[in-house]
Amino acid sequence: MITITLKPTDVYTWPLSIVDPATGQTEPLPAGEVFTATSTSPAVLATVNAAADGSPELVVKAATLPDANTLGIKVEVTDSTGDVAVDLTVDYPVPAAPGDITLGPASLTQQPAPTAPGP
Amino acid sequence: MSDARPGSTVPNALRDKSEYGKQTHIERLNGTGNPADGTGTIGAPGAPPPSGDPDEEPLPYHLLAAAFHDGVFRRAGETVWLLLHQVGAHHAKIEAVIEEVVEEVIDATLDRPRRRAIVLDVDHMVVSTQPAPRGAGP
Numbered sequence: 239m240i241t242i243t244l245k246p247t248d249v250y251t252w253p254l255s256i257v258d259p260a261t262g263q264t265e266p267l268p269a270g271e272v273f274t275a276t277s278t279s280p281a282v283l284a285t286v287n288a289a290a291d292g293s294p295e296l297v298v299k300a301a302t303l304p305d306a307n308t309l310g311i312k313v314e315v316t317d318s319t320g321d322v323a324v325d326l327t328v329d330y331p332v333p334a335a336p337g338d339i340t341l342g343p344a345s346l347t348q349q350p351a352p353t354a355p356g357p
Numbered sequence: 358m359s360d361a362r363p364g365s366t367v368p369n370a371l372r373d374k375s376e377y378g379k380q381t382h383i384e385r386l387n388g389t390g391n392p393a394d395g396t397g398t399i400g401a402p403g404a405p406p407p408s409g410d411p412d413e414e415p416l417p418y419h420l421l422a423a424a425f426h427d428g429v430f431r432r433a434g435e436t437v438w439l440l441l442h443q444v445g446a447h448h449a450k451i452e453a454v455i456e457e458v459v460e461e462v463i464d465a466t467l468d469r470p471r472r473r474a475i476v477l478d479v480d481h482m483v484v485s486t487q488p489a490p491r492g493a494g495p
Contacts, residue, residue, distance in 0.1 A: 240477065246489040253478040265473060273475070296477060302492050315475050322474040 240326040244282060246300040246333060254286065254294040256321060267294070272318040279311040282328050286315065298328060307331040415440050418448040 242250060254273060256265045273294050275284040283301040286294050296315055311328040334340045415438035423430065424447055426437045439448060 240479065247486045249485045249487050251483040251485070253481050255476055255478060256473050257476045259472075259474050299487055300490050302490050315477075317475055320472070322472050324475040324477055326477065 241329065242298070242326065243329045243331065244298070244300060246303055249297065249299040251298075252296045253289065254296055254315065256317075259322075268319060270318070273315055274317070275313060275315050277311060277313050277328075279308055279328075279330065281308060282311050282313065282330055284313040284315075298326075300330065304330050304332050413440055417451050418444065419451050420447060421449055422447040 244250070256267060256271075257263065258265055273286040273296075275286045275296055275298075277284040277298075281300065281302045281304055282298065284296065284298050287297050289295045296313075298313055308330045311330060312325055313328055314323050314325040316323045417436050418439050420426075420431055420433050420435050420437055423433050425431070431437060436451065437448070444450075
């Protein structure tokens, strides 16, 4: 399961392909095969576009700014031949605004162990 | 004279001496392969003798007619488990039917087109940028 954390300015793109689970080999796409992408949140837009070489690719990006932290958005890709769908999880948190308190990158240091027992 | 039946109150000298008249009620029932003595099938015509094999496993049979099985009345169509020497003319082996169904399921599975899977090529994932959208979500 793929999980991404989406920012409003991010555009994620993945090439799509069809695999035979028995062999693990990529198979050619049947003529006329149509992929469909759906998102469980209107704030996240999922579409299947044609790449420059004509192959299908999944594009996931923000459609609107989030009004609250939205976690666990499900994006699913299906096709017209009924192959096993693929899905991914998108977390779309509210981005920090100027003036917000944020935590910087964590770092680890050590201190002597405390000696006094607890209350 | 000839309508005398065993059990009727007629002198033995007047009883029918035919083969039918010499059998008791239970003996006649046992001769049909559907005995009334609660043992199921003992005495069924053509039944093989007990094998005596202590490892013999009972097999499932359909009852073609109502019968006593282990002393319990069972209706026609019910399934009973019998050793070979207990099988009678009113039992139909159901093993062949089970094999046929299993073969049909296997054939249907083999004939079914396998399902392929859609995959995302994560090795070629691209992250680009766009102008931030304006409106907040609904």
